[in-house]
Amino acid sequence: MKRLTEQYNGEWVTEHAEEMDYFLIKGKAIDRLAAYEDSELTPEQVATLKAENEMLKSLTSDIPLERLEEICKAEKENRLITLPKCPQCGLVNAWSIGKKYCDRCGANLNGCDV
């Protein structure tokens, strides 16, 4: 996409042509347009990034950055597993071979997907 702004004497400006006369427009609106153009993103790309960012923030809000880095590194190295939990009370690792009921709440574990 062609830029609408350019630097002129240290300021962001845009050209405006009116019949045979050219003049430059500058000001806060042009500065904001220039900042947007610096992103090199379309409005649709900005909207997509904003939605993705909000989803990531909601998914990771309680997890410290260092822990997220550790989890992502483990995933990339195929070292990440998730422990099963009881679908009723949430007890982690409530499942084991031959176990039919949750130790904490007594929920029937047969036939439940983890």
Ligand SMILES: [Zn+2]
């Ligand atoms: Zn349970």
